[in-house]
Amino acid sequence: MTGRGIVLLALCGALLLAAPMVADRYVLSVLTTVLWFAYVGQAWNVMMGFSGLLSLGHALYVGLGAYASAALFVHFGIGPWAGMWVAMLAATAAGCFIGFLGFRFGVRGVHFALLTIAFAEVARIGFDHLQWFGGSGGFFIPVAGDAGNDLLNLRGSPELFYYVILALVLAALALSRVLLHSRLGYQWLAVREEPEAAEAVGVDLFRARIAAVAVSSALTALGGVFQAFYFNNLFPEQVFSMGRSIEIILPAIVGGIGTLIGPILGAFILTPLGEVLTFLIEATGFDLPGLKQLFYGVALVVIVVYRPDGVWPWLAARLGLVRRRGEDA
């Protein structure tokens, strides 16, 4: 990254840190949503972007993380900082199981993507019938009221949640960067580009792929923990839905698959775009169900036709933020 890029990035970071001082409740809630999608997009990117494994069922890991931490809190009074380890463990176990089945039996490409969908759908239907988790009627975490900020139990003001998710995004960004420049990261890129060649030079394909799934699902589960405590309600129909899985992957796709900044940039494009659209639709009184989603579909087609590598690689090159193509990491 060039000096200009670093300055700009630092500036954006500072703006995000200072945002709660100027932003009102609405803007803060939008920013929190943006950062949440940036975070889970970053987590998904580890699988698709770094290792070339297309997962269309990431809602599964969000949901497992959310339900595990919420159930521990409600049923046993175990707070999220302890519960998140169980959440990560549950999601990683599920991810490794799917990965094991897929990679062990040579399930590749489209088939692997379908396997991930299948497991997310199984979880959706399953959780609909698990009464310990509230079933289809939903699972609720009691709202704390105005007892002040309690970081320990993740109960409190919107500012608290904002800083928690901001910290998660920065941590995920740092971790992704470290991983990408580690031995494992180079193995991932090799596996993504040329599996046969990677295997020929001694990369253990199975281990590299399982590692990617494990990291990705564990990170995604943390996003689920945050979601559970931020919204205080969980419904299988929403949490595990395929629509949710698709929402998770869009920021990374729009921003740029396999780049570090891509998922964050994508989230900052998509969520505000949705808000503006909602506002415009309401202001013009042209309120038809499906109009907003229709526009999303058009945006998706336009982006994949004209910017198949995502917005970030193109933008970075235009603004002179990176030295040359592909070196933005």
Added chain:
Amino acid sequence: MPFDYYLNIAASGLLTGLVYGLAALGLSVIFGVVRVVNFAHGEMMVAGMYGAVLLASLLGLDPILAAPIVAAVLFAFGWLLQRGLVNRFVERPEHMQFILLLGIATIILNAMLMLFGPDSRNVMVPYSFDTVEIGPLLLDAVRLRAGAGAIVVTVALFAFFRFSRTGKAIRACADNPLGARVVGLNIDGLYALTFGIGAGVVGIAGALMTLLVDSRPQLAPEYTLLSFIIVIVGGLGSLPGALLGGMLIGFSEAMAGFLLDPSLKSLFSYGVLIVVLLLRPQGLLGKRS
């Protein structure tokens, strides 16, 4: 007699499965030749359903008679889609094809939601409540006709691919695109034709489906996933496999709905999918690639 119950449920599940199989056949044809997974398949099917609903309410047309019209419209749509957009993605990575078709699926689904609203629409035919008695079986007339329609279209499709020159050319494309190009076949044209055929076939499946269920836009993603399951269970690119997979899924859905809980029926389909992916990833009738 309980055994008769099971027999009846199995038979009606298999008949519904034939229509599922026809829908999956469209997906299989497109994937087998163009090598693109049509993620908008369920959306096209529901478009076919609404086509039949519209023709029934405007002209009083029986869905079986509406099917050819619906097929023609969807053929044109599929042809244009392949020519205009999908063709430039044939050589691109899988995930990009997927995103493109996901975008198209989103557009179709929400266009239908805007045009027809979220409420379900049904088609009334004079024989809606008739039943036909065959030995111990008591079958709904609608289900019987839908199943028969699916078989007729499937046989026609088989005949087309086996005996017609165009069908053979398409199969050549599927086997070896480069070789097909070398002997002078117009690959892009044949791809467009194939996508059109796949879309037309799923349109017919949609029209037939209106005899069995009410049309709602929300059915679309469900049918997309169902078609995927069937195609993978039967074997990607295998036409008899798609039909067999459809019948298997229709049967397991009906049984699960009867024995357990209707809301658990798709759990069984996913169970079948997972088992097949693990034990026989190429599908029941697929060839190992």
